[in-house]
Amino acid sequence: MRTSEIPDFHEVDKKRQRAWYGDNVFKTPAAPGAKKFYCLDMFPYPSGDGLHVGHPLGYIASDILCRYKRMSGFAVLHPMGWDAFGLPAENYAISTGVRPEVTTKKNCDNFKRQMNILGLSYDWDREINTTSPDYYRWTQWIFLQLFNKGLAYEATVPINWCPKCKTGLANEEVYQGRCERCESAIERKKMRQWMLKITAYADHLLEDLEGLDWPASTMHMQKNWIGRSEGAEIKFSLNNSEATFTVFTTRPDTIYGATYMVLSPEHPSALKITAPDRLSAVTDYISASAGKSDLERTELEKDKTGVFTGAYAVNPLTGGKIPVWIADYVLMTYGTGAIMAVPAHDERDWEFAKKYNLPIIQVVAREQGAAPANKVFCEDGVAVNSELINGLRTPEAVKKITAWLENKGLGRAKVNFKLRDWVFSRQRYWGEPIPLVHCEKCGTVPVPESQLPVRLPEVEKFQPTGTGESPLALVEDWVKTECPKCGGPGRRETNTMPQWAGSCWYYLRFIDPKNAKAFIDPAAEKSWMPVDLYIGGSEHAVLHLLYARFWHKVLFDLGLVSTKEPFKKLVHQGMLLSYSYRDLKGVYRGYDELDIRESGMAFTKDGEEIKPVVEKMSKSKKNVINPDEIVTRYGADAFRMYEMFMGPLEDSKPWDMRGIEGIHRFLKRVWVWAASETPEGGDDDKALKLLRNQTIAKLTEDFENLKFNTAVSALMIYLNKLSEKETRAAADLEIFLTLLHPLAPHITDELWEITGHKGSLMTRAWPQADAAVLSARQLEIPVQVNGKVKAKIYSGENTDGKTLEKMALESAAAHLQGKTVVKVIVVPDRLVSIVVK
């Protein structure tokens, strides 16, 4: 049957999807060989709300690229799975009693359905789920590798505690002093925790960023988070006791300007060094700051407080007495928890010194002999008032002082990092159990590999205990076990792993998802790694992307993976925004409660007029667009293409219903053009032949660079030209449908069949542009006179400059009358610029 009558595109979708998924045409080739392409989407947490139109943006982009790569002869690995441990399912269980695995299953099925109606070409044979015991068995196994290497340790330290989620959090999960998830103010709580020694990899994590094809901003964020800084540790003694303490500074050259010292309130020596008559003041200050949350401490940022201890340190260079203070602007978690304060050359110290009337001594000048500064000067300069280093530029001064201190045994060069060890345990139910047993005799003993996985027990109560213990602690018959070492009584570790654990290595499991003997087969790992392209949101810039790199490097050092880095190229898709409406009372109104006009203005039932605001899509703003409805109405291809046509993949941009209408119109025109009975045309139209080859070249380039918006527009230009003609060349039909296929796979496959072809276009080779046709084109070269285009000349490619100049002068002759040509600039193949007087 051949008809140009336009079908219901959603019905076409269903028909093509039955064929694809039925035959599993997306199955990953067994042995990838040299031309492999591992394209990974960040796997989602399957929430109960399902996908909104913003989620698939990255999935569509990667899908287009995978289809294009398959057509270009690559073996493609394009998998999908579920990062399904986490709080929402557990909180849902607390309020309803429905077990998390039940909700998780339901949500995964819904996500998968929503992905499949878009025609995403995942190899579902490789689907994984982090909550499946077959999967988390190996998450636990990798944890044990870290444990055995000494990279996992127990510590009782003050951690970030979220009072609402009732669990400890990693530093990376705290956003501006608040819980990243629920926005509660974070409290400090001293608890026994499992920690991972990510700091042991600080250097590698920093250095290896260099070789990656990642967005610069993401690399910056990781660099800042790791926060390497070079300086020195300097030991100070006190004038009234034997005690000493050490400070860290990046500017040892300013030591002559150190007019006071500060210890953090948590510093272990704080009370020890305090003079008896200052004890009560100091004690009060310490307990006051202990009661403050981090949020309170930072909110009072500008107003620094502190208390004098009555003790004096000795400046090792001058022998001078320096008062020692306690102040909470010095953090115990960085450096040594103590500083030498140099108010003349540090803004914070300057502020503090002004407030407490402490002396300010300038020891660095911008230039030799510059007038004394009356404000803080933090840049490099020349040392002054500093006997040993006077006249030296800052870098030399730093070196000399450090060497002098080292010589005397009073200090050493030191590199410090902002990165802290990873608080890895959570006091919650729905996570991987940490596979360890506590035994009175043997201490902490790893669960033997043969006994993995340590399964999550079924419980009645999911409610966090709030005591700092996980709900698992209440499951006495699960907790009670045998010590794997001595056989005596043991108790299981009841903390669980954080949400990030499963995603630290999932990209490896996709390569060998069903392996029951190992987390991955080494040969398979070698053949697919690294991930060639990783697409996902930028919100993971310092969470998942740092944690996964850390685990990967540990596995690399253990000889278990072959690459230093897991993700070669990284791209962040932008956020989809949409129009939201808020009435005079500030209440968000949904689209169904409003009368929305063409202009975008809306009216409530009471006649109140509301202007739209472009905002992030969210349920609370009632501006969520559901992809299911769009797909039912316009078909998956229009949806896919519109999302790509909206703008650059990385940009945030607003969803506009009128935009998708335009794409729908385009696809209908494609249908009419391809499906109509049109006389077969010859292939002698030179202009068309050129355009055809230009389009091939453009699409190839754009796909390689993930510039899908301009790829779509190139196809529109091609179709506009094709539609003008009374005839249709076979070459155009085939090439147009082939080029369009990655973007609109359903309609193109259907048209392929209707026009008498067999099989899916996906199995067809990607076309090659004919270089001879491209270079044989006539160029239109503008001729400028004093910067304005006055004429055009036409020539073939690579015409020599002299000829072009001559042609240009002739063509612009009318504009040169009575003037003197001062200069002629010829840019071959581009333009000729004539300067006249």
Add this chain to the structure above:
RNA sequence: GGGCAAGUGGCGGAACUGGUAGACGCGCAGGUCUCAAAAACCUGUGAUCUCACGGUCGUGAGGGUUCGAUUCCCUCCUUGCCCACCA
């Protein structure tokens, strides 16, 4: 406060390495078809002056380099994101 990114028609956006600014789409206007409407198709569409030919202005603002600047440099403004006492 610091760092990064970005500001182009009524709107989303395009523009190679400094070389015809506004591709493509939306919207809008006019037209064809229709009893009418929708759909579809055709034409036009940065501002401004001009009957017209054509000219002038124009990529957040102001300067600079250049034959030529959305693109490079300086100053400033605005927006977004990230970090936020890291010594």
